[in-house]
Structures are given as structure tokens and as C-alpha cells.
Amino acid sequence: xxxxxxxxxxxxxxxxxxxxxxxxxxxxxxxxxxxxxxxxxxxxxxxxxxxxxxxxxxxxxxxxxxxxxxxxxxxxxxxxxxxxxxxxxxxxxxxxxxxxxxxxxxxxxxxxxxxxxxxxxxxxxxxxxxxxxxxxxxxxxxxxxxxxxxxxxxxxxxxxxxxxxxxxxxxxxxxxxxxxxxxxxxxxxxxxxxxxxxxxxxxxxxxxxxxxxxxxxxxxxxxxxxxxxxxxxxxxxxxxxxxxxxxxxxxxx
Numbered sequence: 001x002x003x004x005x006x007x008x009x010x011x012x013x014x015x016x017x018x019x020x021x022x023x024x025x026x027x028x029x030x031x032x033x034x035x036x037x038x039x040x041x042x043x044x045x046x047x048x049x050x051x052x053x054x055x056x057x058x059x060x061x062x063x064x065x066x067x068x069x070x071x072x073x074x075x076x077x078x079x080x081x082x083x084x085x086x087x088x089x090x091x092x093x094x095x096x097x098x099x100x101x102x103x104x105x106x107x108x109x110x111x112x113x114x115x116x117x118x119x120x121x122x123x124x125x126x127x128x129x130x131x132x133x134x135x136x137x138x139x140x141x142x143x144x145x146x147x148x149x150x151x152x153x154x155x156x157x158x159x160x161x162x163x164x165x166x167x168x169x170x171x172x173x174x175x176x177x178x179x180x181x182x183x184x185x186x187x188x189x190x191x192x193x194x195x196x197x198x199x200x201x202x203x204x205x206x207x208x209x210x211x212x213x214x215x216x217x218x219x220x221x222x223x224x225x226x227x228x229x230x231x232x233x234x235x236x237x238x239x240x241x242x243x244x245x246x247x248x249x250x251x252x253x
Contacts, residue, residue: 094125128180183243
């Protein structure tokens with residue numbers, strides 16, 4: 001295809017992706033109150049599913065989290081209702097969006113490369129949603145619990161702004177979704193010759209340090225939360241090494 005035809009195809013794929021994101025965003029917008037109360041604000045309640053399971057199986061019961069909510073700007077609530085709708089729309093339409101992007105790239109691959117990456121949309125989507133669930137049910141509740149319960153003095157109340165509260169949850173959940181794509185990234189980078197299994201093994205110790213730094217950034221500053229986040233990411237890195245080894249062996253047969 002001529003260059004301009006490629007651009008036209010890409011444009012329509014992006015339009016279709018944006019259209020589906022918009023559809024999901026509109027649906028979320030109409031249910032914004034229920035979603036805000038049961039998906040986001042419920043995370044600050046002791047009976048949230050994560051806290052209930054921790055209490056039942058590990059004896060780590062959570063008392064009432066002493067926080068209040070407020071909006072400090074004129075457009076604060078509207079802005080985050082809009083952000084929640086758009087981000088939610090992107091998350092729900094992620095498989096379709098990735099399929100559109102991958103559909104644009106795939107024709108340029110060789111036949112053996114196409115066979116190698118069969119089912120890529122499924123694997124990428126599965127890992128992404130697993131990371132989203134991990135961020136929502138594990139990382140975000142721990143962060144809200146820690147920061148909501150922490151007080152320098154009993155005379156100082158924790159009154160979170162909607163900006164701070166929503167930013168913490170949305171960014172944490174989304175970053176976890178991206179972190180869980182590490183095995184796929186290792187697979188593809190090995191496939192195109194940028195990295196090798198030897199490279200990943202050589203910098204394994206450095207990656208562990210990097211993972212600990214990342215987990216410290218997206219979690220509250222306590223060791224337990226950082227370990228809970230760091231361990232799955234390290235495991236995913238090891239899976240990435242394994243995937244890289246398989247690809248490298250096939251390329252050199």
C-alpha cells in the first residue's frame with residue numbers, strides 16, 4: 001500500500017478505537033454516582049472485600065478509616081467524573097484498541113513471525129486486566145488504608161480532596177496494568193533483536209532494585225505493601241526471561 005493509504009487505514013483504526021472508548025465512557029457517565037460510591041469510595045470502608053478477606057484469613061482487621069472527602073475547585077467533581085469515564089472507557093475497550101493497533105502492524109510481519117505471535121491480543125489483554133485487578137484489589141486499598149489512617153496528631157483530620165483520592169487510585173491501578181505486560185514486552189523485544197536472555201539475566205539484580213523503587217513509588221511507605229507489589233512484578237520479570245529464552249532458541253534453530 002502507498003504511504004498515504006497506510007495513514008488512512010491507521011486513521012480509521014484510531015477512529016474505531018476512539019468510538020468504542022466513547023461508547024463505554026458515555027455508559028460510565030450515566031452510572032457515575034453508583035460507580036463513584038461502590039467502586040471508588042467503597043475502598044475507604046472497612047467492609048471492602050480486600051479488608052474483609054485480610055481480616056477473615058490473616059487476622060489483619062481494619063478499623064474505620066478516618067477520612068472525609070471534599071472538592072476544592074469549581075470543576076473538581078465534574079473533571080474527575082469525566083476522567084473516570086474516559087479512563088474506564090479505555091480500560092474496558094483495551095482489547096479492541098490493542099487489536100486495532102496490532103491489526104495495523106501485523107501485515108508487515110513475515111509468515112513465521114505471524115505464527116509466533118498468534119493470540120497476542122488475548123495474552124496482552126489477559127495480563128493487562130490481571131494487573132488492573134491486582135492494582136484495584138491489592139495496591140490501592142493498601143494505599144488508601146495507610147494514608148487514611150496515618151495521623152501525626154489526633155487534632156489533624158484527614159480530609160482528602162477528590163483530586164488526590166482519585167489520582168491515587170486511577171494512577172495506581174493503571175500502572176499495575178502496564179507493569180503486568182512485562183513478559184509480553186520481553187517477548188517482543190527479543191523477537192525484534194533488541195534484547196537477549198543473557199541481557200535480562202545479566203541485569204536481573206538491577207531489575208529487582210528497580211522493581212523495589214517502583215513499588216515504593218506506587219505503594220504506601222511500609223515494607224509489607226512494597227513486598228506485596230514487588231513479588232508479582234519480579235515473578236513477571238522471570239516469566240519474561242523464560243519467554244525471551246523460548247524466542248531466542250527458536251530464532252537460532
